[in-house]
Amino acid sequence: MHAVLDDQQLLAALQRGDDTAFDQLFRDYFIPLSYFAQELTGDTLAAEDIVQDCFVSLWNRRNTLPGIVSFKSYLYTSVRYQCMKYVKKRKREEAITLETAPAASADASLVLAETARTILALLGSLTPTLQQVIRLYYIEGKSYREIAQLLQIDPESVRKQKFRALGQLRKVLGRKDDD
Numbered sequence: 001m002h003a004v005l006d007d008q009q010l011l012a013a014l015q016r017g018d019d020t021a022f023d024q025l026f027r028d029y030f031i032p033l034s035y036f037a038q039e040l041t042g043d044t045l046a047a048e049d050i051v052q053d054c055f056v057s058l059w060n061r062r063n064t065l066p067g068i069v070s071f072k073s074y075l076y077t078s079v080r081y082q083c084m085k086y087v088k089k090r091k092r093e094e095a096i097t098l099e100t101a102p103a104a105s106a107d108a109s110l111v112l113a114e115t116a117r118t119i120l121a122l123l124g125s126l127t128p129t130l131q132q133v134i135r136l137y138y139i140e141g142k143s144y145r146e147i148a149q150l151l152q153i154d155p156e157s158v159r160k161q162k163f164r165a166l167g168q169l170r171k172v173l174g175r176k177d178d179d
Contacts, residue, residue, distance in 0.1 A: 007071040014062050022062075025071075026055055031139075032117035033079050039109030040083040041090075050082045076110060125172050130165035137162055 007028075013021035030051060037047035054075065058065075068074045123131050129151075136142045136150065137158075144155040144162075151158070 011065075011068060011071050014058070015065060017062065022055075022059055025058075028117070029072075029075055030055070031120060032113040033075060035116055036076065036109050036113035037079050037083050039112070040080065041086055043086075046086055047083070050086060051079055054078045054082060076113075122169055122172055126165050126168055130161055130168070133158060133161045134165050 007025070010021040010025050014025065033051045033054070034044075034048050037050045038044050041047050041050070057078075058075075123134060126134065132151070133147060136147045137144075142150070144158045147158045148155040
């Protein structure tokens, strides 16, 4: 069993060149940061590129990183800065105003991105099969039939597994089943 490391421990390991720490940070933050960037840029592919570029920069600068107190804040600030650069460039190219991504919208996007990160962390409490059903259905947007084909089960089993997973997540969150 592996010890669960917090962001500061992972950051320290990253600064020592530990690529598994980098991988863990990437897996923990890529989806919420991509969502955050997409909300700021309005472009899903550009958002993912921006987040990937920020992680590449993080890896390349791992030996010279400043004293980072909050790694999460550092990442969100880096992504926000790169998004603003992207929006300014797009503005010049397409004559779009910078006001398309106001600060209030960015704050709301941050809250939504962190909510997504929390939900993804909760998925870890599910069995691998239930995690896979939830990811395919909610994150990848696949239908019951598509999931059934991928998992080689019938669509009704997919539906039942989705509801079982949601029930377990409700229990983890301390909520009663409303259905």
